[in-house]
Amino acid sequence: MNLLYWLDPWxxxxxxVIVMLIAAILFARGAHKAKVSMRRRISFWFGLGALYVALHTRLDYFFEHEFFMHRTQHLVLHHLGPFFIALSYPGAALRAGIPFRWRQRFVRPTLAARPVRAILDVLMHPVVAVALFVGLIYFWLLSPIHFVAMLDWRLYRVMNWSMAIDGLMFWWLVLDPRPAPPARLSPGRRVLVVIAAIPPQIVLGAFIFFSSRELYPVYSICGRAFTWLSPMRDQQIGGLLLWIPGSMMSVIGAVFALRNWMRLSARARLRTRHAGPPASAPRGPSSLTSNVVDTSRPQPARN
Structure with a gap:
């Protein structure tokens, strides 16, 4: 069996295929225009490749027939792949890859529409973001729901896509390297958001690992890919994958978010609030930036 055998979708x-091709073409077209560094390009292609492997290769057979392989798939879809895509900060490249006329005619009006902005404001709210990120893991691991999802191919695909899309939104929110605004959250809140997602993952992973009964009998009913692995051992390995690697990815995300916070602070790009503008502050459009103080340079004396 060669590599092509494993790349053949189950x-x-x-x-x-369409979604991956569109993302690849847009990034390839826009990376040069947006002057994306090699490090960011490698990060994007690794993340996109990881999502493709988890969704559209022969490994999908093992994802459907072993619980620990299923947890590996969701670790890639929800954590690893979206993490590296968000780490590459591909927004500028993807936007530059869209033809200018399309951006003017379709993209900007769509993003500026009130319903779209309202939905994004809700989904990107820090409390909602954490609740969705952790809640989807709990939801799809509820025994009755998991049983049906592994038997119905339509629900199975909804499950996988929901994990991938939610992972992209969450890590995009956490790993945004910009100050706020234009970023949705301040650097400190990004650190808190990703830290808040760690304890629920540990609790669920530990519960699955220490459970004394088989929680997911669907794999025994449908037939296991690895007959030498007992159902309880398979379940314990799956619990460990959620408990340790899943939580560690969140710890690594918190480290990157903290690094962005320190970088912005060192460059004096954190915005500070004042009680009000000074009396001599000019009135007009330029006053919108009067609350940003650059402490890295001495301020000139006023006459």
Whole structure:
């Protein structure tokens, strides 16, 4: 068996192919225009490749027939792949890859529409972001729901896509390197958001690991890929994957968010609030930036 055998999809999905191709083409077109560094390019292609492997290769057979392999798939879809894509900060490159006329005619009006902005404001709220990130893990691991999702191919794909999309939104929010605004959250809140997602993952992973009964019998009913692995051992390994690697990814995310915070602070790009503008502050559009103080340079004396 060669590499092409493993890249052959177990269940072909045109949706996966189209989405991956669009993302790849847009990034390839816009990376040069946006002057994306080699480090960011490698990060993006690694993340996109990881998502493709988890969604559209022969490994999907093992994801459907072993619990610990299923947890590995979701670790990639929800953590690893989206993490590296968000770490590459590809927004500028993807936007530059869209033809200018399309951006003017479709993209900008869509993003500026009130319903779209309202939905994004809700989904990107820090409390909602953490609740969705952790809540989806809990939801799809509820025994009755997991049983049906692994038997119904349509619900199975909804499950996988929901994990990938939520992972992209969460890590995009946490790893945004910009100050706020234009970023949605301040650097300190980004650190708190990702730290808040760690304890629930540890609790659920420990519960699955220490459970004395088989929580997910669907794998025994449908047939296991690895017959030499007992159901309880398979379940324990899956719990460990959620408990340790899943939590460690959040710890690494917190470290990157903290690094961005320190970098912005060192460059005096953190915005500070004042009681009000000084009496001699000019009135007009330029006064909008009067609350940003550059402490890295001495301020000139006023006459």
């Amino acid at each position: 269940e072909p999905s045109p949706t996966v």
